[in-house]
Amino acid sequence: MGTVLRQGGAHVGRLIRAHPIAFTIAVFGSTMFVSAIAIAAVVIGNITDDVIIPVLDGGEPYADLLRPAVLLIAGIALYKAVGIIIRRVGASWLQIRSQMDFVSRLIHHQYKLSMPWHHGEDTGDLLAITDNDAGQATFVLGPLPYATGVSLLLIGALVLVTSIDVWLGLVALISFGLVVTTDVGSAWFIFGGFEKLQRMVGDVSAVAHESFDGALTVKAIGAEDLEVERFSRVSNALRDQRTWVSVRAESFRTVSEIIPTLGLIAVIVVGGYRIEAGAITPGEVVTALYLMSLLSFPIRLIGFVTWETTFALASWRRIARIVEADDLIHHGEMDPSGQATGTEVSGENVTFSYPGGVPVLSDLGFHIQPGETVAVVGPTASGKSTMVSLLARLWDPDHGTIQLDGRDLRDFAERGVSSEVTIVPQESFLFNLSVRENITLGQHFSEEEVRAAADLAQATPFVLELPQGFDTVVGEQGATLSGGQAQRIALARSIVRKPRLLILDDATSAIDPSVETAILTGLRDAELPSTVVLVAYRQASITLADRVILVDDGRIIATGTHAHLLATQPVYSDILTAYANV
């Protein structure tokens, strides 16, 4: 119990420290508000004693007394309303700002984390964390300033009631104390169930995301019913957990809500005895009653905040798993060279395995000359994509080094590697942006550069036929394009960056032979200032290459010219002559 409250408190403390001014403003508004409550109670008591009873029971004239009384009450209401506005505007600014801070921090931090960290993560769950948990972790900030004010009020009220009468004070103390104890105890009791609930929200989001992501396949294989069933399973589990939490939460809440009313009754009864004993006046009992009845709603707030704090903690733990992950990519200090020539690429004793998996690459050594074009060839799953993704430093080798012009990739400053190396991946990924933005990715390239890159990728003709040409938005993952069209935009995206090392991972697999030939000869004739590494199967691509690296089962089994490998390596000739032998 201690841990939950302590960690929850620490979390809330951090949120406040991030925006102390907003919090202070909100608390100020809240103080105005609660002081208005206290003033109203005293004023109503006084009016009862000085106006109502004398006029109604004593038959005194009201003329002089009434106007100030009425004005006073209206004035207090106005003052209270201003307090409310200040408190609510301050508190909601604080809450929404903190929520957005979290989302932004979540994304920014993920962008610093290394591939091994990202490897096991599910986009749907990450979405739930950014959407649901970032909110949940900050909702406590909404009622917090109010509750802070209410705590002051509680203390003030206790003092006030006690100053009226010690016995009444004791009744108030017991009643407030019971409320707080119930709330704290119940929040602690339900915490575990709530953490589970948040996980389940993540599960629902994960299944939904995956299912929509694979919608085409789901339909093509008629698996809609299976998917609906799978979704219902997580969705119904969430339902049951929600009920579990609500049943307990509401039961506790009912208990903690009775207490103030019982306290009120106790005040009357005790008050009766005290009046009888001559210790206090009826007016004072009314004041005490009024105070406590006004408090019966705000006091729930303390419970509310306790609850919200534990909810926030549950969500914060999910957020912390990401923003406190320290699996960062480490960058060096070295700036990219800025040269416009192909770079020399070399690898030494490179060994690599994916997280938790068996070794994929073992002991690779290679050396690619500046400006050389090298083909990487090998059977399916031999490790070609893995090898070239290491060259772009998407992953780091477990052992060994990869160097550009003798500079270790790990020594480059942030964005240094990507300014010298770009990769066209095997499966093209387009964003829900225009064709142009998909090529530039928001970076600054002139219209001529974009056109030239699109020309080289043989993309210009079809792009110009799209409804808005280069400004056509292509839909998420390029949904409105054909496979070959998407691939050509991905190609243009890399070419426009004029990298010193251009990597093409089977980047023309969805393109017909004629266009493919046009692209390849275009690339050759353009004499790009780049070293080129291309993963390919077809002779046309390979004859572009000066040399071939043959990969099998995670090892480089041979390097040499096409003719040489054809003559000496059966693995190579199997792949290259497969079609010729039909």
Next chain:
Amino acid sequence: MSDSTVIQALRRAFQVAPTLRKGLVVTLLLAGLGTAMSLVVPITLQRIVDTQLVGVDRIDTGAVLRSGLVAVGAVIVASIARWTSLMRIAKFVPAGLAELRNEAFSHLHRLSALHTETNRRGAMVARVTSDVAALEHFMEWAGIGMLIGITQLVLAMTTMLFYNVRLALIVIAGVAVYGTLLLWFQKLLKRAHGAHRNTISDSMSAVSESITGLPIIRAHGAEAETLSRVDQALGRQFVAGFRTARFGAVLFSSAEIFAGLITAAVIGFGVIFGARGQLTTGTLLAFLFLVNLLTEPVQMIVEASDSAQAAGAGLRKVLTVIDEPVDLPDSTDPQPLPAGSLEVAAVDTTFQYPTGPPIIRNLHLRIAPGERVAVVGQTGSGKTTFAKLVARLIDPTAGAIRVGGVDVRDVSFSELRSRVSYVPQQGFLFNTSIIENIRYGRAAATDQEVTDAITDLKLVDWVEGLPDGLSTMAGVRGQNLSAGERQLVALTRAWVANPDLLILDEATSAVDPALELRLRDAIERLAQGRTSITVAHRLSTAEAADRVLVFESGEIVEDGTHAELIELGGVYASLHADWAVATR
């Protein structure tokens, strides 16, 4: 649905998810009873104050105690009633929301792939998660709160009428004026919440894309630009969210001003009436407590109406999905497909995506049962579109597609999917084991049948090389496998479905040529007696097919065997020449 009121939206939600309103009347009655009983408290208090504390010579403490006990009894009855209604809510509301969520999800899958693919993932996920959750707060708390509030308001005002008609009428008039103001304010609030919801789904989409696209962004050094795009979306969400919050603050504070003015009026007029002897002290004090009792429900109603607008904004988004007409409806009067391999025919078929020109134009075609057809053509010529038409993933805008002599629109999806397998260009794997991924092709397939399919396709060596064989986890989107391996899984998946018409859309484009040929041999051997349509850029497929269809700009420009088309010296011959140069 997008401009419906909250009430209309709720009514529709109740139809979709009947559990939401299940036992609602009893729940409300119980909540009402709870509220009524809690009114007993101030009344008892008033009576104690009036008759036993104020204006008496000696206080009868025994009577005070007895009245106190009556009040305690009322509190307990009220709490039990309220607790029972809360328990019902705790059960029915999550169940109703689950119904709504499940229905939205199923409906999204009832819509065509065209619809789902061109929508943003993040936004669709929001439809079944946060948009539904927006309703939660309202249903669990605010909705009931509003009704309780109104009940409490009515009861309090009725009680006031009993005490003193004139004073009560003054209060009622105040409530009426304020209520009208509130109603007028709802419009502004609705617009603000709607705008806020939109910004939420925009930023969710931006977030979702920036996460899935991370490797690409990293490889191109576009982190800063992407992050700034996300931050801009978040900035817009902040502005919209803060705007609705400011509305809420003003609205809520107005409730306080209202309560203050009513209190002032009650005291003012109360004293005046009292001075004329029309009102006792006790009654006036009771009025003050009752006004206090009014403040709470009014604030609750105000708060709840804010929550109602938030719920409405989310609900409308969910309902827009649920009420989206199914663009690819299942046949209402399904015709059976003939047994055995299936004929395919296109009758004057035209197709056009919602944006852009016709992609398939006046297609006439007949593929005989058991025929093995290769489809080739330039990228963007409409091959995938044609394949999707045959698999009924989209419907022609004009003309018809017939499979086994039956218009595909007249075949039930369950039959069509079990007889026709389509393997898309980029096979999608689920984040589960390979064997479970294969079983997606036919849920009932036994382990033995899966292993048999692997053996048929000569993929045993490959499976044995995997870390955990068929139990190897494929990872998110199948990322633990190489691109070629993913295609192998997708192919096996189609294979266990044992289709009579197999449509492969570049299903082996990422597989190395040697393995591809082995696969093709296996498929050819096994596909005897089945119709197959294979889209491929690797023209080796065309060489081996019974017949080659050449697409250009959505039309079949050449149709014949490989040899005939080479002879013809047209489009195919030139494609093939490029291919030959590329491979030999």
